[in-house]
Amino acid sequence: xxxxxxxAILCGIKSVPVCVEADVGDGMPVFExxxxxxxxxxxxxxxVRTALRNVGYPLPPKRITVNFAPAxxxxxxxxFDLPVxxxxxxxxxxxxxxxxxxVFVIGEIGLKGDVQxxxxxLPMVAEAKERGISRCIVPAANRREAxxxxxxxxxxxxxxxxxxxxxxxxxxxxxxxNIEETAMEKERLDFADIHGQRLLKRxxxxxxxxxxxxxxIGPPGAGKTMTAMRIPSILPxxxxxxxxxxxxxxxxxxxxxxxxxxxxxxxxRAPHHTISMQGLTGGGRVPKPGEISFAHKxxxxxxxxxxxxxxxxxxxxxxxxxxxxxxxxxxxTFEYPADFMLVAAMNPCRCGYYPDMQRCNCTQTAVSRYLxxxxxPLLNRIDICVEAPxxxxxxxxxxxxxxxxxxxxxxxxxxxxxxxxxxxxxxxxCNSRIPAARIREFCGLSKKQxxxxxxxxxxxxxxxxxxxxxxxxxRTLADMDGGGRIENRHLNEAICYRSxxxxxxxxx
Numbered sequence: 001x002x003x004x005x006x007x008a009i010l011c012g013i014k015s016v017p018v019c020v021e022a023d024v025g026d027g028m029p030v031f032e033x034x035x036x037x038x039x040x041x042x043x044x045x046x047x048v049r050t051a052l053r054n055v056g057y058p059l060p061p062k063r064i065t066v067n068f069a070p071a072x073x074x075x076x077x078x079x080f081d082l083p084v085x086x087x088x089x090x091x092x093x094x095x096x097x098x099x100x101x102x103v104f105v106i107g108e109i110g111l112k113g114d115v116q117x118x119x120x121x122l123p124m125v126a127e128a129k130e131r132g133i134s135r136c137i138v139p140a141a142n143r144r145e146a147x148x149x150x151x152x153x154x155x156x157x158x159x160x161x162x163x164x165x166x167x168x169x170x171x172x173x174x175x176x177x178n179i180e181e182t183a184m185e186k187e188r189l190d191f192a193d194i195h196g197q198r199l200l201k202r203x204x205x206x207x208x209x210x211x212x213x214x215x216x217i218g219p220p221g222a223g224k225t226m227t228a229m230r231i232p233s234i235l236p237x238x239x240x241x242x243x244x245x246x247x248x249x250x251x252x253x254x255x256x257x258x259x260x261x262x263x264x265x266x267x268x269r270a271p272h273h274t275i276s277m278q279g280l281t282g283g284g285r286v287p288k289p290g291e292i293s294f295a296h297k298x299x300x301x302x303x304x305x306x307x308x309x310x311x312x313x314x315x316x317x318x319x320x321x322x323x324x325x326x327x328x329x330x331x332x333t334f335e336y337p338a339d340f341m342l343v344a345a346m347n348p349c350r351c352g353y354y355p356d357m358q359r360c361n362c363t364q365t366a367v368s369r370y371l372x373x374x375x376x377p378l379l380n381r382i383d384i385c386v387e388a389p390x391x392x393x394x395x396x397x398x399x400x401x402x403x404x405x406x407x408x409x410x411x412x413x414x415x416x417x418x419x420x421x422x423x424x425x426x427x428x429x430c431n432s433r434i435p436a437a438r439i440r441e442f443c444g445l446s447k448k449q450x451x452x453x454x455x456x457x458x459x460x461x462x463x464x465x466x467x468x469x470x471x472x473x474x475r476t477l478a479d480m481d482g483g484g485r486i487e488n489r490h491l492n493e494a495i496c497y498r499s500x501x502x503x504x505x506x507x508x
Contacts, residue, residue, distance in 0.1 A: 001025075003090035003097055006104050006133060007083040008124040009075055012327075012335040013248045013289070015120075015127035019069045020080065022087035027063035033084070035068030038076035038286075047109050048085045055113040055161050057094060064088060074331035076286050079118040082107035082137070085160055086167070099167040104128040104136035113160040117141035117258070122251040125149045137163055141258045145251060148244070148262060189230045192404040196395030200227050203386040203497065205408050208234050209415040210431035210476030212469075213320065213342040213381060215305070217504065218388030220352040224345040227388070228301050231343060232268040233405035235298065236413045242297045245337060249296055253289045267298035273307040277315050281325050287334045292319055295340040305346035306373035313378055316342070320381045323433070341432075342382065346374070348504055355503075371505055379505065383432060383469045384497040411480065418483040431476045436468055443471040443486060452488075456495055460502060470494050 002023050008015045033045050045066075049059055066084055068075045083105045089095045106124060108116040121142040126149050128136055135153045138146045143156025157163045191201055200216065204227060207214040216224040238246070243262040250256050250263055271280065271291045282290035292300055302308060319325045323339040349367045353359035362370070379385075416430065422442070423429050434442050445453065457467055470491075477490040 001091045001093060003087050003095075003100065005083045005087040005090070005100055006128070006131075007080060007106050008104070008127055009073065009077065009079075010120045010123065010252055011073075011332060012287075013120075013123050013245075013252050013293075013337065014335070015124040016073060017127065017131060018073070018075065018080075020083040020087045021067040021069060022084070022091040023065045023067075024060075024088070024091040025063050029061040029063065031059065031064045031066075033066045033068070035071045036074050037068065038074060040078055041068070041075045041080050044078070044081045044084055044109075047081055047111065048088065050111045051081075051109045051113040051160055052085060052089070054111065055159070055164075057089060057092075057164075059088070060092070064091075076331075077118065077120075078108040078116075079106045079120075081109035082115060082139075082157075082160070082163065085109060086137075086163060089164065095164065095167045102133050102135060103167075104133045105163075106142075107137070107139045107157065109160060115139045115157045115159055115163070119254040120252040121145050122148060122256075123248045125152060125154070126248070128152075137166070144258075144261065145256055148247070188233070190233055190405045191227075191230050191408055192402045194223060194227055194230065194402060195398055195400075196391050197223050197227065197388060199386060200224075200388050201403075201408075203384050204228075204231055205234065205412060206473065206476055206480065206497075207231075207341065207343070207384050208236075209412045209480055210383075210419070210472065211341050212383035212432045212473055212476065214344070215379075215382045215385040216343070216345040216388055217348055217385065217500065219356070219390050220347060222388040222390050224388045225303050228303070228343050228345055229268075229270075230405065231299055231301075232266065234409040234412050235266045235268075236409070236416050238264065238266055238297060246297050249289050249293050249337065253294060255294065267295050268301065269295040269298070270301040270303065273302070273304045275308070275312065277309075277312045280312055281315050281319070281327070282334075282336055283327050283329075287327050287329060289336045290325070292316070292325060292338040292340060293336040296337045297339060298341070300340045300342050302342070302344045305344040306370055308373075310373055310375070313373075314375065317378055317381060339433075344382070376505065379501055380463055380466055381469075383473050385500040386497060387500055387503075415476065415479045415483075418479045422483070431472045431479065432469075434468075434472055434475070436464075439468050439471055443475045445471075445486060445491075449486070449488065449491065453491065460495075460499055462498070466498065470498050473497060 005020045007018050007020055009018050031045055086105050090097055108118050110116055117139040121138055122145050125136055125146045129149055129152050137155050137157055140156035140158045146154045155166055218224055247263045269291050280290050319338040325336050325338045327334040348354040349362045350370050351360055351362050354367050419430050474486045474490040474494040477493055478486045
Protein backbone atom coordinates (compact mmCIF):
# COMPACT_ATOMS: atom_id res chain seq x y z
CA UNK A 1 0.00 0.00 0.00
CA UNK A 2 0.97 3.62 -0.51
CA UNK A 3 0.68 6.66 1.78
CA UNK A 4 1.91 10.25 1.91
CA UNK A 5 2.53 12.63 4.82
CA UNK A 6 3.12 16.40 4.64
CA UNK A 7 6.07 17.87 6.54
CA ALA A 8 8.75 20.50 5.88
CA ILE A 9 12.42 21.42 6.10
CA LEU A 10 14.00 24.74 7.03
CA CYS A 11 15.92 26.86 4.56
CA GLY A 12 17.10 29.89 6.52
CA ILE A 13 14.04 30.99 8.47
CA LYS A 14 11.82 29.96 5.60
CA SER A 15 10.21 26.56 5.28
CA VAL A 16 10.22 24.30 2.24
CA PRO A 17 7.41 21.70 1.99
CA VAL A 18 8.47 18.05 1.89
CA CYS A 19 6.29 15.02 1.19
CA VAL A 20 7.20 11.74 2.89
CA GLU A 21 5.92 8.87 0.74
CA ALA A 22 5.84 5.29 1.97
CA ASP A 23 5.18 2.11 -0.02
CA VAL A 24 4.90 -1.37 1.52
CA GLY A 25 4.81 -4.37 -0.79
CA ASP A 26 5.87 -7.95 -1.24
CA GLY A 27 9.45 -8.84 -2.01
CA MET A 28 12.79 -9.12 -0.27
CA PRO A 29 12.45 -7.80 3.31
CA VAL A 30 14.20 -4.44 3.25
CA PHE A 31 13.72 -0.92 4.58
CA GLU A 32 14.99 1.70 2.11
CA UNK A 33 14.90 5.50 2.46
CA UNK A 34 15.75 7.69 -0.53
CA UNK A 35 15.65 11.39 -1.44
CA UNK A 36 19.03 13.16 -0.88
CA UNK A 37 19.26 12.50 2.86
CA UNK A 38 21.73 13.72 5.48
CA UNK A 39 23.17 11.19 7.91
CA UNK A 40 20.77 12.08 10.76
CA UNK A 41 17.80 11.47 8.43
CA UNK A 42 19.20 8.11 7.32
CA UNK A 43 19.48 7.16 11.00
CA UNK A 44 15.72 7.71 11.34
CA UNK A 45 15.28 4.28 9.83
CA UNK A 46 16.59 2.54 12.94
CA UNK A 47 14.89 4.92 15.36
CA VAL A 48 11.52 4.40 13.67
CA ARG A 49 11.92 0.61 13.43
CA THR A 50 12.78 0.29 17.13
CA ALA A 51 10.18 2.79 18.33
CA LEU A 52 7.35 1.11 16.42
CA ARG A 53 8.33 -2.27 17.84
CA ASN A 54 8.34 -0.86 21.38
CA VAL A 55 4.82 0.62 21.00
CA GLY A 56 3.39 -2.63 19.66
CA TYR A 57 3.66 -2.14 15.88
CA PRO A 58 6.66 -4.19 14.71
CA LEU A 59 7.49 -3.85 11.03
CA PRO A 60 6.53 -6.94 9.00
CA PRO A 61 9.06 -8.72 6.75
CA LYS A 62 8.10 -6.77 3.65
CA ARG A 63 9.75 -4.40 1.21
CA ILE A 64 9.36 -0.90 2.68
CA THR A 65 10.41 2.12 0.62
CA VAL A 66 10.25 5.67 1.94
CA ASN A 67 10.83 8.60 -0.40
CA PHE A 68 11.38 12.26 0.52
CA ALA A 69 10.18 14.61 -2.22
CA PRO A 70 11.41 16.81 -3.79
CA ALA A 71 14.58 14.80 -4.26
CA UNK A 72 16.81 17.75 -5.23
CA UNK A 73 16.71 19.35 -1.74
CA UNK A 74 19.00 17.94 0.91
CA UNK A 75 16.98 16.70 3.90
CA UNK A 76 18.61 17.28 7.29
CA UNK A 77 17.52 17.35 10.92
CA UNK A 78 15.73 14.86 13.15
CA UNK A 79 12.19 16.16 12.60
CA PHE A 80 11.43 13.57 9.89
CA ASP A 81 11.18 10.67 12.38
CA LEU A 82 7.47 11.10 13.14
CA PRO A 83 6.40 11.70 9.51
CA VAL A 84 8.25 8.52 8.47
CA UNK A 85 6.60 6.49 11.24
CA UNK A 86 3.13 7.82 10.38
CA UNK A 87 3.62 7.23 6.65
CA UNK A 88 4.70 3.61 7.21
CA UNK A 89 1.83 2.90 9.62
CA UNK A 90 -0.61 4.31 7.07
CA UNK A 91 0.92 2.20 4.28
CA UNK A 92 0.55 -0.86 6.52
CA UNK A 93 -3.14 -0.06 7.06
CA UNK A 94 -2.86 0.87 10.74
CA UNK A 95 -3.84 4.50 10.04
CA UNK A 96 -6.55 5.42 7.48
CA UNK A 97 -5.13 7.26 4.48
CA UNK A 98 -7.88 9.89 4.56
CA UNK A 99 -6.90 10.76 8.15
CA UNK A 100 -3.64 12.24 6.80
CA UNK A 101 -5.33 14.59 4.36
CA UNK A 102 -4.60 18.22 5.28
CA VAL A 103 -2.39 17.22 8.23
CA PHE A 104 1.16 18.48 8.84
CA VAL A 105 3.48 16.25 10.91
CA ILE A 106 6.86 17.02 12.48
CA GLY A 107 8.84 15.50 15.35
CA GLU A 108 11.74 13.37 16.53
CA ILE A 109 11.17 9.92 18.01
CA GLY A 110 13.00 8.23 20.86
CA LEU A 111 13.54 4.48 20.96
CA LYS A 112 10.67 4.01 23.45
CA GLY A 113 8.30 5.82 21.10
CA ASP A 114 8.30 9.19 22.87
CA VAL A 115 8.07 12.27 20.67
CA GLN A 116 10.84 14.79 21.29
CA UNK A 117 10.98 18.52 20.40
CA UNK A 118 12.66 19.94 17.32
CA UNK A 119 13.83 23.40 16.27
CA UNK A 120 12.05 25.67 13.80
CA UNK A 121 8.47 24.53 14.37
CA LEU A 122 7.02 28.06 14.14
CA PRO A 123 8.12 28.89 10.55
CA MET A 124 7.23 25.37 9.38
CA VAL A 125 3.70 25.56 10.78
CA ALA A 126 3.32 29.06 9.34
CA GLU A 127 4.29 27.75 5.90
CA ALA A 128 1.88 24.82 6.27
CA LYS A 129 -0.96 27.25 6.93
CA GLU A 130 -0.06 29.16 3.74
CA ARG A 131 -0.44 25.87 1.84
CA GLY A 132 -3.99 25.49 3.15
CA ILE A 133 -3.22 22.94 5.87
CA SER A 134 -5.40 23.47 8.94
CA ARG A 135 -4.20 20.70 11.30
CA CYS A 136 -0.74 19.78 12.52
CA ILE A 137 0.87 17.28 14.86
CA VAL A 138 3.96 18.51 16.69
CA PRO A 139 5.91 17.41 19.78
CA ALA A 140 4.16 18.37 23.01
CA ALA A 141 7.11 20.60 23.95
CA ASN A 142 6.54 22.60 20.74
CA ARG A 143 2.76 22.82 21.22
CA ARG A 144 2.65 26.41 22.45
CA GLU A 145 5.09 27.57 19.78
CA ALA A 146 2.95 26.08 17.00
CA UNK A 147 -0.16 27.52 18.62
CA UNK A 148 1.10 31.04 17.88
CA UNK A 149 -0.17 30.53 14.31
CA UNK A 150 -3.79 31.62 14.21
CA UNK A 151 -6.51 29.36 12.79
CA UNK A 152 -4.36 26.24 13.01
CA UNK A 153 -5.57 23.20 14.94
CA UNK A 154 -2.51 21.92 16.76
CA UNK A 155 -2.03 18.64 18.61
CA UNK A 156 1.00 18.25 20.87
CA UNK A 157 1.99 14.57 20.91
CA UNK A 158 4.03 12.95 23.67
CA UNK A 159 4.31 9.52 22.07
CA UNK A 160 3.76 7.64 18.84
CA UNK A 161 0.88 5.84 20.53
CA UNK A 162 -0.91 9.16 21.06
CA UNK A 163 -0.48 10.00 17.37
CA UNK A 164 -1.94 6.65 16.32
CA UNK A 165 -4.95 7.07 18.61
CA UNK A 166 -5.46 10.61 17.35
CA UNK A 167 -5.42 9.64 13.67
CA UNK A 168 -7.55 6.52 14.10
CA UNK A 169 -10.07 7.91 16.58
CA UNK A 170 -10.61 11.45 15.31
CA UNK A 171 -9.24 14.77 16.44
CA UNK A 172 -9.98 15.70 20.02
CA UNK A 173 -10.52 19.22 21.30
CA UNK A 174 -7.23 21.07 21.59
CA UNK A 175 -6.35 24.02 23.76
CA UNK A 176 -6.22 27.38 22.03
CA UNK A 177 -3.32 29.63 22.85
CA ASN A 178 -3.54 33.36 22.55
CA ILE A 179 -0.58 35.18 21.08
CA GLU A 180 1.35 36.28 24.13
CA GLU A 181 4.69 37.95 24.51
CA THR A 182 7.64 36.38 26.25
CA ALA A 183 9.86 38.94 27.93
CA MET A 184 13.56 38.25 27.83
CA GLU A 185 14.89 38.04 31.36
CA LYS A 186 17.38 40.84 31.74
CA GLU A 187 18.44 43.07 34.57
CA ARG A 188 16.64 46.39 34.26
CA LEU A 189 19.25 49.13 33.80
CA ASP A 190 18.47 52.85 33.61
CA PHE A 191 20.16 55.90 32.13
CA ALA A 192 19.52 57.65 35.44
CA ASP A 193 22.43 55.61 36.81
CA ILE A 194 24.90 57.45 34.56
CA HIS A 195 26.36 60.69 35.90
CA GLY A 196 27.53 63.26 33.38
CA GLN A 197 28.27 62.11 29.81
CA ARG A 198 25.48 64.25 28.35
CA LEU A 199 26.89 63.98 24.83
CA LEU A 200 27.12 60.20 25.11
CA LYS A 201 23.51 59.88 26.26
CA ARG A 202 22.34 62.31 23.58
CA UNK A 203 24.10 60.23 20.90
CA UNK A 204 22.41 57.07 22.17
CA UNK A 205 18.99 58.74 22.04
CA UNK A 206 19.57 59.98 18.47
CA UNK A 207 20.87 56.57 17.38
CA UNK A 208 17.86 54.70 18.75
CA UNK A 209 15.37 57.29 17.42
CA UNK A 210 16.53 56.62 13.86
CA UNK A 211 18.02 53.10 14.40
CA UNK A 212 21.46 54.41 13.41
CA UNK A 213 24.70 52.51 13.94
CA UNK A 214 26.73 53.95 16.81
CA UNK A 215 30.43 53.90 17.81
CA UNK A 216 31.55 54.97 21.28
CA ILE A 217 35.25 55.75 21.65
CA GLY A 218 37.14 56.87 24.72
CA PRO A 219 39.50 55.90 27.57
CA PRO A 220 38.82 52.95 29.87
CA GLY A 221 36.36 53.64 32.68
CA ALA A 222 34.63 56.53 30.91
CA GLY A 223 31.28 54.72 30.85
CA LYS A 224 31.06 53.43 27.26
CA THR A 225 29.96 49.92 28.16
CA MET A 226 27.77 51.13 31.00
CA THR A 227 25.95 53.46 28.62
CA ALA A 228 25.58 50.86 25.86
CA MET A 229 24.12 48.31 28.27
CA ARG A 230 21.31 50.77 29.04
CA ILE A 231 20.24 51.21 25.42
CA PRO A 232 17.60 48.43 25.73
CA SER A 233 15.77 50.60 28.27
CA ILE A 234 15.00 53.23 25.59
CA LEU A 235 14.24 50.93 22.66
CA PRO A 236 10.69 51.36 21.29
CA UNK A 237 8.16 48.51 21.53
CA UNK A 238 7.97 45.93 18.75
CA UNK A 239 5.05 45.51 16.39
CA UNK A 240 3.33 42.12 16.22
CA UNK A 241 4.84 41.53 12.77
CA UNK A 242 8.34 42.18 14.13
CA UNK A 243 7.68 39.90 17.09
CA UNK A 244 6.59 37.06 14.80
CA UNK A 245 9.64 37.46 12.54
CA UNK A 246 12.06 37.53 15.48
CA UNK A 247 10.36 34.56 17.12
CA UNK A 248 10.86 32.56 13.92
CA UNK A 249 14.60 33.31 14.06
CA UNK A 250 14.78 32.20 17.69
CA UNK A 251 12.73 29.10 16.87
CA UNK A 252 15.14 28.09 14.11
CA UNK A 253 18.10 28.79 16.40
CA UNK A 254 16.65 26.71 19.22
CA UNK A 255 16.50 29.65 21.66
CA UNK A 256 12.80 29.47 22.45
CA UNK A 257 12.10 28.02 25.87
CA UNK A 258 9.43 25.35 26.18
CA UNK A 259 6.01 26.93 26.49
CA UNK A 260 7.19 30.39 25.46
CA UNK A 261 5.14 32.79 23.34
CA UNK A 262 6.23 35.52 20.98
CA UNK A 263 9.50 37.26 21.78
CA UNK A 264 8.14 40.57 23.01
CA UNK A 265 11.25 42.69 23.61
CA UNK A 266 13.84 43.90 21.17
CA UNK A 267 16.97 41.76 21.54
CA UNK A 268 20.27 43.04 22.87
CA ARG A 269 23.10 40.68 21.89
CA ALA A 270 26.63 41.24 23.18
CA PRO A 271 28.96 38.47 21.95
CA HIS A 272 32.52 38.23 23.30
CA HIS A 273 35.33 39.44 21.05
CA THR A 274 36.60 35.88 20.60
CA ILE A 275 33.51 34.96 18.56
CA SER A 276 34.15 33.35 15.18
CA MET A 277 32.82 34.48 11.82
CA GLN A 278 30.45 31.52 11.85
CA GLY A 279 29.18 32.42 15.32
CA LEU A 280 28.53 35.99 14.20
CA THR A 281 26.90 35.39 10.83
CA GLY A 282 25.58 31.85 11.25
CA GLY A 283 26.38 28.59 9.52
CA GLY A 284 27.50 25.15 10.60
CA ARG A 285 27.06 21.68 9.16
CA VAL A 286 23.34 22.18 9.60
CA PRO A 287 23.12 25.97 9.01
CA LYS A 288 21.71 28.03 11.86
CA PRO A 289 21.42 31.78 12.49
CA GLY A 290 24.27 33.69 14.10
CA GLU A 291 24.41 36.61 16.52
CA ILE A 292 23.57 39.21 13.87
CA SER A 293 20.30 37.40 13.17
CA PHE A 294 19.52 36.93 16.87
CA ALA A 295 19.90 40.74 17.11
CA HIS A 296 17.29 41.24 14.36
CA LYS A 297 15.10 44.30 15.08
CA UNK A 298 17.30 45.04 18.09
CA UNK A 299 20.88 45.86 19.04
CA UNK A 300 24.16 44.07 18.40
CA UNK A 301 26.72 45.38 20.90
CA UNK A 302 30.39 44.75 20.16
CA UNK A 303 32.50 45.80 23.13
CA UNK A 304 36.28 46.16 22.66
CA UNK A 305 35.62 46.62 18.94
CA UNK A 306 39.24 46.38 17.68
CA UNK A 307 39.84 43.19 19.70
CA UNK A 308 37.56 41.21 17.39
CA UNK A 309 39.33 39.38 14.60
CA UNK A 310 39.50 41.72 11.64
CA UNK A 311 38.11 39.04 9.31
CA UNK A 312 35.16 38.62 11.70
CA UNK A 313 34.39 42.35 11.68
CA UNK A 314 34.60 42.59 7.91
CA UNK A 315 31.74 40.13 7.44
CA UNK A 316 29.46 42.76 8.98
CA UNK A 317 29.82 45.07 6.01
CA UNK A 318 27.32 43.38 3.71
CA UNK A 319 24.64 42.64 6.36
CA UNK A 320 24.82 46.25 7.55
CA UNK A 321 23.83 47.35 4.05
CA UNK A 322 21.45 44.59 2.98
CA UNK A 323 19.87 43.84 6.39
CA UNK A 324 20.18 40.11 5.81
CA UNK A 325 22.89 37.48 5.58
CA UNK A 326 23.08 34.86 2.84
CA UNK A 327 25.01 31.67 3.48
CA UNK A 328 25.85 29.79 0.30
CA UNK A 329 26.50 26.11 0.94
CA UNK A 330 26.73 23.02 -1.22
CA UNK A 331 23.20 22.01 -0.24
CA UNK A 332 21.71 25.42 -1.02
CA THR A 333 21.49 29.09 -0.08
CA PHE A 334 20.25 30.01 3.39
CA GLU A 335 19.03 33.54 4.10
CA TYR A 336 18.58 34.94 7.60
CA PRO A 337 17.28 38.43 8.48
CA ALA A 338 19.83 40.79 10.06
CA ASP A 339 18.12 44.17 10.41
CA PHE A 340 19.95 45.27 13.55
CA MET A 341 21.40 48.42 15.06
CA LEU A 342 25.16 48.09 15.56
CA VAL A 343 26.58 49.62 18.74
CA ALA A 344 30.33 49.34 19.22
CA ALA A 345 32.67 50.57 21.95
CA MET A 346 36.43 50.87 21.81
CA ASN A 347 39.52 52.47 23.30
CA PRO A 348 41.51 54.77 21.00
CA CYS A 349 44.71 52.76 21.49
CA ARG A 350 46.06 49.66 23.21
CA CYS A 351 46.59 51.41 26.56
CA GLY A 352 43.39 53.40 26.08
CA TYR A 353 44.52 57.00 26.65
CA TYR A 354 45.43 58.36 23.21
CA PRO A 355 45.62 61.31 22.41
CA ASP A 356 46.44 62.24 26.04
CA MET A 357 50.21 62.01 25.58
CA GLN A 358 50.84 62.45 29.32
CA ARG A 359 49.09 59.15 30.03
CA CYS A 360 49.39 57.30 26.69
CA ASN A 361 52.53 55.20 26.37
CA CYS A 362 51.81 53.95 22.83
CA THR A 363 53.91 54.94 19.85
CA GLN A 364 52.22 56.55 16.87
CA THR A 365 52.82 53.37 14.93
CA ALA A 366 51.17 51.28 17.66
CA VAL A 367 48.19 53.63 17.75
CA SER A 368 47.81 53.46 13.98
CA ARG A 369 48.08 49.68 13.98
CA TYR A 370 45.43 49.41 16.69
CA LEU A 371 42.96 51.74 14.97
CA UNK A 372 43.50 50.04 11.62
CA UNK A 373 41.93 46.90 13.07
CA UNK A 374 38.68 48.75 12.34
CA UNK A 375 38.76 49.31 8.58
CA UNK A 376 37.61 52.51 6.97
CA PRO A 377 34.95 50.70 4.86
CA LEU A 378 33.41 49.35 8.08
CA LEU A 379 33.74 52.73 9.81
CA ASN A 380 32.03 54.28 6.81
CA ARG A 381 28.92 52.22 7.62
CA ILE A 382 28.60 53.68 11.11
CA ASP A 383 26.29 56.70 11.25
CA ILE A 384 27.25 58.22 14.61
CA CYS A 385 30.71 58.29 16.20
CA VAL A 386 30.96 59.98 19.60
CA GLU A 387 33.77 60.39 22.11
CA ALA A 388 33.33 59.50 25.78
CA PRO A 389 35.64 61.76 27.81
CA UNK A 390 36.98 60.84 31.23
CA UNK A 391 34.61 61.97 33.98
CA UNK A 392 35.67 64.68 36.41
CA UNK A 393 35.36 64.06 40.14
CA UNK A 394 32.48 66.56 40.43
CA UNK A 395 30.58 64.81 37.60
CA UNK A 396 31.11 61.42 39.19
CA UNK A 397 30.03 62.44 42.70
CA UNK A 398 27.38 65.03 41.83
CA UNK A 399 23.99 64.81 43.47
CA UNK A 400 22.04 66.14 40.50
CA UNK A 401 19.18 63.97 39.25
CA UNK A 402 19.83 62.37 35.88
CA UNK A 403 17.11 61.87 33.29
CA UNK A 404 15.55 58.38 33.57
CA UNK A 405 15.21 55.99 30.65
CA UNK A 406 11.41 56.23 30.69
CA UNK A 407 11.52 59.93 29.76
CA UNK A 408 14.08 59.34 27.01
CA UNK A 409 12.04 56.44 25.67
CA UNK A 410 8.97 58.64 25.31
CA UNK A 411 10.91 61.01 23.05
CA UNK A 412 12.28 58.07 21.04
CA UNK A 413 8.80 56.61 20.55
CA UNK A 414 7.45 60.01 19.45
CA UNK A 415 10.26 60.42 16.89
CA UNK A 416 9.73 56.93 15.53
CA UNK A 417 5.99 57.50 15.26
CA UNK A 418 6.70 60.47 12.99
CA UNK A 419 8.87 58.21 10.84
CA UNK A 420 6.25 55.47 10.65
CA UNK A 421 3.65 57.94 9.44
CA UNK A 422 6.04 59.43 6.89
CA UNK A 423 7.10 56.04 5.52
CA UNK A 424 3.71 54.34 5.64
CA UNK A 425 3.39 52.30 2.49
CA UNK A 426 7.18 52.06 2.08
CA UNK A 427 9.32 48.99 2.62
CA UNK A 428 11.24 50.79 5.40
CA UNK A 429 10.05 52.54 8.56
CA CYS A 430 13.02 54.43 10.02
CA ASN A 431 15.44 57.08 8.79
CA SER A 432 18.55 54.90 8.75
CA ARG A 433 16.91 52.63 6.15
CA ILE A 434 16.12 55.37 3.58
CA PRO A 435 17.42 54.15 0.18
CA ALA A 436 20.04 56.30 -1.51
CA ALA A 437 17.67 56.97 -4.40
CA ARG A 438 15.11 58.53 -2.00
CA ILE A 439 17.51 60.75 0.00
CA ARG A 440 16.60 63.95 -1.85
CA GLU A 441 12.90 63.22 -1.38
CA PHE A 442 13.03 62.73 2.40
CA CYS A 443 16.14 64.71 3.34
CA GLY A 444 15.79 67.71 1.03
CA LEU A 445 17.98 70.79 1.70
CA SER A 446 17.69 74.41 0.66
CA LYS A 447 20.15 75.88 -1.85
CA LYS A 448 22.10 77.60 0.92
CA GLN A 449 22.26 74.37 2.93
CA UNK A 450 23.49 72.46 -0.13
CA UNK A 451 26.28 75.00 -0.63
CA UNK A 452 27.25 74.61 3.02
CA UNK A 453 27.24 70.82 2.80
CA UNK A 454 29.39 70.98 -0.33
CA UNK A 455 32.10 72.64 1.77
CA UNK A 456 31.70 70.07 4.54
CA UNK A 457 31.86 67.24 2.00
CA UNK A 458 35.25 68.45 0.78
CA UNK A 459 36.61 69.41 4.23
CA UNK A 460 35.82 66.05 5.86
CA UNK A 461 36.61 64.01 2.75
CA UNK A 462 33.25 62.27 2.92
CA UNK A 463 32.24 59.40 0.67
CA UNK A 464 28.80 59.26 -0.91
CA UNK A 465 27.71 56.70 1.70
CA UNK A 466 29.00 58.84 4.59
CA UNK A 467 27.26 61.93 3.21
CA UNK A 468 23.96 60.08 2.93
CA UNK A 469 24.31 58.80 6.49
CA UNK A 470 24.98 62.34 7.68
CA UNK A 471 21.74 63.51 6.05
CA UNK A 472 19.81 60.59 7.58
CA UNK A 473 21.05 61.54 11.05
CA UNK A 474 20.05 65.15 10.40
CA ARG A 475 16.59 63.89 9.37
CA THR A 476 16.33 62.04 12.70
CA LEU A 477 17.37 65.15 14.63
CA ALA A 478 14.64 67.09 12.83
CA ASP A 479 12.11 64.39 13.73
CA MET A 480 13.14 64.65 17.37
CA ASP A 481 12.24 68.33 17.12
CA GLY A 482 8.80 67.62 15.69
CA GLY A 483 9.39 66.33 12.17
CA GLY A 484 9.75 69.61 10.26
CA ARG A 485 12.37 70.50 7.68
CA ILE A 486 16.05 69.85 8.31
CA GLU A 487 17.57 73.02 9.75
CA ASN A 488 21.16 74.20 10.09
CA ARG A 489 21.39 73.12 13.73
CA HIS A 490 20.43 69.59 12.75
CA LEU A 491 23.11 69.52 10.05
CA ASN A 492 25.76 70.86 12.43
CA GLU A 493 24.99 68.28 15.10
CA ALA A 494 25.05 65.50 12.50
CA ILE A 495 28.43 66.80 11.25
CA CYS A 496 29.81 66.57 14.80
CA TYR A 497 28.83 62.91 14.91
CA ARG A 498 30.61 62.32 11.58
CA SER A 499 33.83 64.24 12.21
CA UNK A 500 35.24 62.25 15.12
CA UNK A 501 36.67 59.54 12.86
CA UNK A 502 38.80 62.26 11.27
CA UNK A 503 40.38 62.98 14.68
CA UNK A 504 41.48 59.40 15.25
CA UNK A 505 41.81 57.75 11.84
CA UNK A 506 43.16 60.63 9.74
CA UNK A 507 46.91 60.73 9.51
CA UNK A 508 48.58 64.14 10.17
